[in-house]
Amino acid sequence: MSGLFHNCSEATQRLFQSVAALERAAALLQGPPLEGQEWFELLRQKLLPQLTDDSFLVAAVVGGTNIGKSVIFNHLAGCKASATSPLASGTKHPVCLVPPGFADTHDLAAIFAGFSLREWRSKEEALRETGEHLLFWRTSDATPDNLLVLDTPDIDSDAPVNWQRADHVRRCADVLIAVLTQQKYNDAAVKQFFRRAAEEDKAVIVVFNQCLLPEDEDYWPAWLDTFCRETGIEPEIVYVAPNDRPAAEANRLAFYERDWRDGRGQSEGRKVETVRSRIRENSGGQPDGRILTNSATKLATRNSSTNALMADLADLRFEDVKLRTLRGSLRELLDERRGVPGWLRELTMRSGRFQSAADLLSSEKIARLDNWPSVPNSLLVAELRAWWQQQREGWSKKVHEFYNAVGSGLTWPFRFAKQKLLQSEPTPPFEQFRKQEWNAILNVVENAYDRLAVLSDAGNPLLEERLKAILGGEMRTRLLQTLETEHAEIDLAQQLRDTVRVEMRTFQEESPKLYGFFRKLDQTAAAVRPATSVVLFLVGAGPGGDAAAHVITDSAFQTVVHVAGDVAGGTAAAAIGDQAVSGTASSSLGYIEAKFRKLHAAFTARRLEWLLERLRTHLWGTLLEELAAGATIRQTEKYKAVEAALAELAEQLEVQPDEAAIRLQ
Numbered sequence: 012m013s014g015l016f017h018n019c020s021e022a023t024q025r026l027f028q029s030v031a032a033l034e035r036a037a038a039l040l041q042g043p044p045l046e047g048q049e050w051f052e053l054l055r056q057k058l059l060p061q062l063t064d065d066s067f068l069v070a071a072v073v074g075g076t077n078i079g080k081s082v083i084f085n086h087l088a089g090c091k092a093s094a095t096s097p098l099a100s101g102t103k104h105p106v107c108l109v110p111p112g113f114a115d116t117h118d119l120a121a122i123f124a125g126f127s128l129r130e131w132r133s134k135e136e137a138l139r140e141t142g143e144h145l146l147f148w149r150t151s152d153a154t155p156d157n158l159l160v161l162d163t164p165d166i167d168s169d170a171p172v173n174w175q176r177a178d179h180v181r182r183c184a185d186v187l188i189a190v191l192t193q194q195k196y197n198d199a200a201v202k203q204f205f206r207r208a209a210e211e212d213k214a215v216i217v218v219f220n221q222c223l224l225p226e227d228e229d230y231w232p233a234w235l236d237t238f239c240r241e242t243g244i245e246p247e248i249v250y251v252a253p254n255d256r257p258a259a260e261a262n263r264l265a266f267y268e269r270d271w272r273d274g275r276g277q278s279e280g281r282k283v284e285t286v287r288s289r290i291r292e293n294s295g296g297q298p299d300g301r302i303l304t305n306s307a308t309k310l311a312t313r314n315s316s317t318n319a320l321m322a323d324l325a326d327l328r329f330e331d332v333k334l335r336t337l338r339g340s341l342r343e344l345l346d347e348r349r350g351v352p353g354w355l356r357e358l359t360m361r362s363g364r365f366q367s368a369a370d371l372l373s374s375e376k377i378a379r380l381d382n383w384p385s386v387p388n389s390l391l392v393a394e395l396r397a398w399w400q401q402q403r404e405g406w407s408k409k410v411h412e413f414y415n416a417v418g419s420g421l422t423w424p425f426r427f428a429k430q431k432l433l434q435s436e437p438t439p440p441f442e443q444f445r446k447q448e449w450n451a452i453l454n455v456v457e458n459a460y461d462r463l464a465v466l467s468d469a470g471n472p473l474l475e476e477r478l479k480a481i482l483g484g485e486m487r488t489r490l491l492q493t494l495e496t497e498h499a500e501i502d503l504a505q506q507l508r509d510t511v512r513v514e515m516r517t518f519q520e521e522s523p524k525l526y527g528f529f530r531k532l533d534q535t536a537a538a539v540r541p542a543t544s545v546v547l548f549l550v551g552a553g554p555g556g557d558a559a560a561h562v563i564t565d566s567a568f569q570t571v572v573h574v575a576g577d578v579a580g581g582t583a584a585a586a587i588g589d590q591a592v593s594g595t596a597s598s599s600l601g602y603i604e605a606k607f608r609k610l611h612a613a614f615t616a617r618r619l620e621w622l623l624e625r626l627r628t629h630l631w632g633t634l635l636e637e638l639a640a641g642a643t644i645r646q647t648e649k650y651k652a653v654e655a656a657l658a659e660l661a662e663q664l665e666v667q668p669d670e671a672a673i674r675l676q
Contacts, residue, residue: 016062016063016334019058019062019663022660023660024059025652025655025656025659026660030351030653032649032652033647033650039641040358042358049178049207050349053340055124056124060124062337068324069122070087070158070159070160070161071163071186071188072084072163073204074166074189074190074195074201075198075200080102080163081102081162083190087160088151089151091262102162102163102164103139104139104141105126105137105146105161105163105180106161106162107160107162110150110154110156110158114150125144125179129148131147131149137162142172155324165177167198167201167204177204178207181204184213186213186214186216187214188218189215190220191219191234196235196237202241205242205244208244209243211339211340212335212336212342214332215246216246217235218266219252221253222253222254231251231269232271235249248268249270252265344657344660345657352657355653355654359644365638366641368474369639369642372634384444386615387444390444391511391614395515397508398508445498445499445503449498452494453491463482464482506618510610513613514610514613
């Protein structure tokens with residue numbers, strides 16, 4: 012059995028730690044807090060402190076108002092440990108009897124989680140009204156070394172603070188001594204308390220107090236039957252105590268044990284020997300007291316006055332009771348509806364809502380990026396030429412630099428004439444492209460706000476408040492101002508230069524043979540560069556080629572032009588400009604054109620990513636990240652750790668003996 016306690020203790024510790032970690036990670040799901048959930052309080056208040064030791068039991072005297080709980084407790088204590096009165100004295104805080112030396116070797120605060128512990132000084136202390144959950148404890152020579160006994164507040168009080176204290180007591184107790192009377196056995200609050208106790212498989216000893224004997228011998232079996240049917244409780248021992256106030260005040264009340272199963276029959280699946288029979292065997296088979304009978308039930312009695320009730324408690328098989336109550340608590344953790352699986356399902360459901368919201372709010376659906384402008388071919392060609400020039404070495408580099416300089420000088424008069432003809436300073440290509448991009452950005456933002464308005468009208472609870480703030484006019488104006496400022500500060504030329512460098516470096520690494528071929532072709536072009544430049548100039552493809560390009564019709568000569576322009580990068584490339592990638596190139600240059608278009612796509616993708624990143628930062632804030640984190644909570648290691656600890660606990664319970672074998676015997 013120590014092996015079971017050890018294994019369950021380790022798995023329970025892991026479960027508690029992983030559950031706490033998962034709650035922190037899943038805080039954005041806004042699920043119900045763990046604190047206050049029954050399974051979590053069992054885990055924290057019962058299993059964690061008590062799975063480390065199976066050598067003691069906690070027995071709590073519980074019941075409704077003014078039924079003599081403190082009287083029963085004082086009989087167990089062998090002294091007036093709790094205040095009693097013919098009127099309802101109203102115990103407000105539990106009082107605990109602790110065996111000598113127990114507090115030195117055990118952590119009472121852990122055993123009684125949920126309470127602030129105080130050493131007992133007088134029996135009136137437990138009657139004080141206070142919102143703090145106090146528990147008073149005192150050492151008692153009357154208690155066995157392995158037994159703690161509690162007197163408790165009323166479980167049917169109309170004060171919510173008493174309900175909380177009753178729950179704390181129920182969770183930490185292994186054995187409940189249920190004090191019932193004719194007036195309180197069918198009380199709704201009492202039954203609710205014991206239904207939870209039955210779900211946790213608590214061991215319960217029933218004391219029917221304040222009975223008129225022998226008259227009530229005909230009635231208590233019916234009261235008990237109703238109580239058991241309504242709560243699911245199956246008592247281990249049943250006592251009947253007379254309505255004898257002088258004896259109660261003098262701590263001389265008699266407790267008559269009744270074999271209640273003789274009248275009701277063995278409950279299905281629980282055919283085990285009663286404690287009463289075992290006590291008979293230990294005492295030579297002769298019960299104390301007198302035998303009473305009636306028409307319905309043959310009743311065995313044992314006069315347990317003085318302190319024999321405590322002896323009966325001490326005679327319980329502690330290991331069996333401890334294992335049983337802990338297994339009951341563990342089963343509550345594993346319950347599909349009430350336990351950890353139910354909590355995990357709640358998180359999964361909320362995670363699904365986050366996924367739906369994330370899908371609705373995805374950048375691809377909200378920010379439509381249609382009709383994004385492409386960088387002019389002339390700018391891209393210029394960057395390609397500049398990059399290729401950096402790769403040249405030796406005499407080839409000098410030849411190309413010389414003719415590029417010459418070509419630039421030759422084209423200057425044509426550019427100057429064009430400016431005069433237009434009578435205005437032309438807009439630099441990058442600035443023209445910047446204006447086109449800004450118009451596209453305005454369209455994207457307008458489209459995004461239209462779609463957000465539709466989502467807001469749909470009434471998604473996760474998005475409603477955030478969308479309301481986003482759609483405000485002030486935030487929209489601030490967003491556009493911020494985007495305009497940041498867009499104006501971008502160095503588009505540097506971004507294009509970086510894109511060309513990255514893509515061409517990839518080309519070098521992925522196609523080294525083809526890159527080597529082009530280097531050789533470039534060197535060949537350097538050798539024929541003077542003749543090529545002269546020929547292109549004469550046919551109208553050199554300086555001023557924009558005006559004469561329409562006369563170039565021979566497809567073979569077109570190929571020469573493209574090779575010279577795209578590969579050699581000579582003077583003609585500056586003149587041809589956009590025509591170099593107009594789509595009219597021969598099939599022999601298909602690869603070059605494909606690479607060129609890939610450069611276009613890479614630069615456009617970079618610009619679109621910039622815009623999406625700006626929208627994520629200035630429009631969504633952390634909303635998208637929160638939705639993504641909430642949507643993937645089941646895939647996290649913290650979620651899987653909870654599942655693993657649950658599976659381990661379930662395995663431990665499955666390999667143990669059948670429940671009936673570990674009940675009191």
